[in-house]
Amino acid sequence: MTQCRRSPLLGFASGLAMLAALPAGAQDFITVASTTSTENSGLFEHLLPMFQAETGIEVRVVAQGTGQALETGRRGDVDVVFVHARAQEEQFVADGYGVQRFNVMYNDFVLVGPDNDPANVRAATDVSAAMAAIADASAFFASRGDDSGTHVAEMELWRAAKITPEGSWYLSTGSGMGATLNTASQVPAHALTDRGTWLSFENRGPLEIVFEGDDVLFNPYGIIAVNPEHHPHVKVGQAQVFIDWLVSEEGQAAIASYTVNGEQLFFPSAE
Amino acid sequence: MRPVRDLAPSILPLVLEGMGYAVGGKTLLSDVSLVVASGRRLVVMGANGAGKSVFLRLCHGLIEPTSGRRLWADGAARAEAQAMVFQRPVLLRRSVAANLDYPLALKGQSRGMRAEIVAHTLDRFGLTALADRPARLLSGGEQQRLALARAWAMRPQVLFLDEPSSALDPSATRIIEEMVEQFSGEGITIVMTTHNLGQARRLAQDVAFLHRGRLIEHRPAADFFAGPEAPEARAFLAGDLVW
Amino acid sequence: MDGPFATALSLIASGDPALMQIISLSLRVTLTAVLIACVIGLPLGAALALARFIGRGALIVVFNALMGLPPVVAGLIVYLMLSRSGPFGSLGLLFTPSAMIIAQTLLILPIVVSLTRSVVEDLWVEYREQLHSLGAGRLRAVPTLLWDGRVSLLTGVLAGFGRASAEVGAVLIVGGNIAGHTRTMTTAITLETARGQLGLAVALGIILMTLTLSLNAAAWGAGQWARGRLG
Numbered sequence: 001m002t003q004c005r006r007s008p009l010l011g012f013a014s015g016l017a018m019l020a021a022l023p024a025g026a027q028d029f030i031t032v033a034s035t036t037s038t039e040n041s042g043l044f045e046h047l048l049p050m051f052q053a054e055t056g057i058e059v060r061v062v063a064q065g066t067g068q069a070l071e072t073g074r075r076g077d078v079d080v081v082f083v084h085a086r087a088q089e090e091q092f093v094a095d096g097y098g099v100q101r102f103n104v105m106y107n108d109f110v111l112v113g114p115d116n117d118p119a120n121v122r123a124a125t126d127v128s129a130a131m132a133a134i135a136d137a138s139a140f141f142a143s144r145g146d147d148s149g150t151h152v153a154e155m156e157l158w159r160a161a162k163i164t165p166e167g168s169w170y171l172s173t174g175s176g177m178g179a180t181l182n183t184a185s186q187v188p189a190h191a192l193t194d195r196g197t198w199l200s201f202e203n204r205g206p207l208e209i210v211f212e213g214d215d216v217l218f219n220p221y222g223i224i225a226v227n228p229e230h231h232p233h234v235k236v237g238q239a240q241v242f243i244d245w246l247v248s249e250e251g252q253a254a255i256a257s258y259t260v261n262g263e264q265l266f267f268p269s270a271e
Numbered sequence: 272m273r274p275v276r277d278l279a280p281s282i283l284p285l286v287l288e289g290m291g292y293a294v295g296g297k298t299l300l301s302d303v304s305l306v307v308a309s310g311r312r313l314v315v316m317g318a319n320g321a322g323k324s325v326f327l328r329l330c331h332g333l334i335e336p337t338s339g340r341r342l343w344a345d346g347a348a349r350a351e352a353q354a355m356v357f358q359r360p361v362l363l364r365r366s367v368a369a370n371l372d373y374p375l376a377l378k379g380q381s382r383g384m385r386a387e388i389v390a391h392t393l394d395r396f397g398l399t400a401l402a403d404r405p406a407r408l409l410s411g412g413e414q415q416r417l418a419l420a421r422a423w424a425m426r427p428q429v430l431f432l433d434e435p436s437s438a439l440d441p442s443a444t445r446i447i448e449e450m451v452e453q454f455s456g457e458g459i460t461i462v463m464t465t466h467n468l469g470q471a472r473r474l475a476q477d478v479a480f481l482h483r484g485r486l487i488e489h490r491p492a493a494d495f496f497a498g499p500e501a502p503e504a505r506a507f508l509a510g511d512l513v514w
Numbered sequence: 515m516d517g518p519f520a521t522a523l524s525l526i527a528s529g530d531p532a533l534m535q536i537i538s539l540s541l542r543v544t545l546t547a548v549l550i551a552c553v554i555g556l557p558l559g560a561a562l563a564l565a566r567f568i569g570r571g572a573l574i575v576v577f578n579a580l581m582g583l584p585p586v587v588a589g590l591i592v593y594l595m596l597s598r599s600g601p602f603g604s605l606g607l608l609f610t611p612s613a614m615i616i617a618q619t620l621l622i623l624p625i626v627v628s629l630t631r632s633v634v635e636d637l638w639v640e641y642r643e644q645l646h647s648l649g650a651g652r653l654r655a656v657p658t659l660l661w662d663g664r665v666s667l668l669t670g671v672l673a674g675f676g677r678a679s680a681e682v683g684a685v686l687i688v689g690g691n692i693a694g695h696t697r698t699m700t701t702a703i704t705l706e707t708a709r710g711q712l713g714l715a716v717a718l719g720i721i722l723m724t725l726t727l728s729l730n731a732a733a734w735g736a737g738q739w740a741r742g743r744l745g
Contacts, residue, residue, distance in 0.1 A: 031692075040708060040709045044693070060690070060696075061693065063691065075599040077608050077609065177708070179707070182707065185710075200709060200711075201710035202709075202710045233606065351649070361645075363658065365661075365662075373658075374649055377650055377654065
């Protein structure tokens with residue numbers, strides 16, 4: 001934008017910026033777009049203070065759906081995206097919006113459902129059988145229905161089980177992980193959730209884990225710095241410091257040390 | 272302290288030349304030619320709807336004539352040294368003193384000068400005890416007294432009054448009339464409307480009689496009350512309804 | 515009683531620093547937005563009441579309609595404006611309290627403008643001749659009318675404050691709900707509810723409702739007082 005095109009509105013906006021100016025030290029920060037499930041797991045509250053103490057860089061996390069987080073990155077509104085949707089992440093880098101994708105960690109998805117197990121899911125030997133049991137019994141299932149990483153993974157599981165989920169038992173909430181779990185605990189219904197959100201979720205009602213451990217439920221997280229070729233203003237240096245720290249031995253150990261109720265939520269996977 | 276209005280150039284006499292006012296195709300006042308002489312008390316009389324209020328508003332400059340002319344002696348389109356008191360005074364939602372201060376501030380007078388004039392005005396009209404009271408909570412009589420005081424504090428050469436006591440009881444009316452007489456005694460020209468015959472007799476030095484938007488008599492009060500020429504005015508004085 | 519309410523009360527009673535930070539940010543953002551909306555909206559509303567120009571009617575209708583602007587739409591508009599790929603992207607305001615202030619100003623402004631117009635218009639009918647007689651033209655009448663309409667205007671400003679402090683859609687989109695930075699009472703309630711951690715959510719809900727209640731009580735009290743005191 002050239003000087004002459006600056007409108008009074010822009011001046012007004014600058015005035016606002018000054019009006020709400022933050023306390024000192026706010027300059028040294030990066031903004032990261034991540035997913036609601038990662039935010040809800042509480043991982044950032046564990047990691048970020050350690051990182052900031054070491055480097056002096058404040059990390060501001062905007063939690064969005066996976067698709068929205070990548071879009072935020074494409075628009076240049078954040079310096080880093082930290083999500084779990086491998087194919088979309090690789091596309092993001094291939095399109096030139098991201099510098100490079102790094103493996104950081106993984107967690108896994110679990111199937112939760114009513115403790116009385118009306119569909120006899122616990123007897124299933126693999127996740128396809130578990131999904132089929134739910135559909136066959138027309139037992140309630142609460143889906144994210146929001147094209148999030150979790151929703152994409154869920155649709156993949158139905159497809160693998162050769163089931164088209166529809167009918168009054170299939171509840172598409174169109175909302176985040178926490179909201180979907182709140183719905184599931186009230187109905188009660190089954191739901192696919194990442195283990196991190198589940199472990200830190202308190203309003204469980206009658207829900208428990210009814211199926212877990214299949215390799216298919218593996219959920220890898222990647223981290224990507226936004227490409228400064230597209231958005232020259234991004235803080236690529238500080239962004240790389242953050243990424244380097246996460247994949248370092250120290251960062252990986254910090255990830256492994258995060259537990260909720262004594263259970264480890266995320267497993268380091270940096271090469 | 273006597274206001275120094277004598278030093279200012281006189282805006283009077285006010286000359287009206289064939290002044291008329293029409294709105295929406297309806298003529299409310301037509302062809303009024305009249306001279307308002309300096310220092311006199313002119314009472315405008317006539318039945319309801321005769322055009323008295325329109326006449327005052329035209330003179331004061333709240334509305335502009337649609338025909339004819341209104342000429343002040345100093346040549347200004349709307350002379351500054353004039354004030355008007357309405358049938359129902361509009362007092363601002365603030366204290367009595369602040370109401371007096373407001374028009375002075377509009378005139379750009381200094382804070383110190385305003386304070387002096389306000390204090391003097393409050394004192395002169397016996398309002399000092401009410402100075403900090405919200406003006407809107409005064410009684411009807413007190414409100415009109417404040418409106419007159421506010422007008423006086425503006426040091427007008429001419430004061431217009433539109434039925435100033437029609438909403439008041441007799442004792443409050445008496446106080447208002449005394450104030451008008453005092454103002455007149457200080458040299459302020461008075462132009463007022465009233466449909467109260469007694470009040471007209473007590474206050475008028477000159478009478479202008481309006482009938483259906485026309486000026487049909489303008490004479491010294493003594494002559495007018497002794498026997499008006501126009502039959503409508505005679506009927507009005509006799510207490511007949513004149514339409 | 516155990517559960518969310520007990521957690522909430524202990525959080526409030528202990529003055530939990532995270533809770534206090536969220537409350538203070540929320541108030542700072544909303545009060546600033548109210549202030550800006552008043553600085554712009556009071557004169558603008560008065561101008562709409564007193565000025566006569568072509569398109570005035572259309573403008574009045576637009577501002578009336580904008581009072582019902584859904585907060586998420588306001589948020590989306592501000593997001594697109596402030597995004598790095600938008601016209602004001604170079605300011606780097608997205609995901610900052612400033613962005614939330616802008617979005618909330620957009621929500622409050624129509625309320626302030628419309629209410630001011632209506633109050634000033636009504637007063638002008640009553641005051642026009644008297645102010646003219648005292649020597650005040652339309653322009654000079656503006657501050658007089660605003661001041662004399664102050665009690666009614668205060669009600670409108672409080673309504674604006676209520677709308678801004680209670681909404682979640684706009685601040686979530688433009689602020690990003692960043693912990694310790696742009697997390698307000700409403701976005702924190704949304705997040706904590708999603709996390710199934712109802713304690714903090716309930717605590718914030720209690721505070722938000724208390725705030726709204728006290729503001730409305732104050733507005734009502736001020737109105738009653740003014741009717742008795744100012745006439």
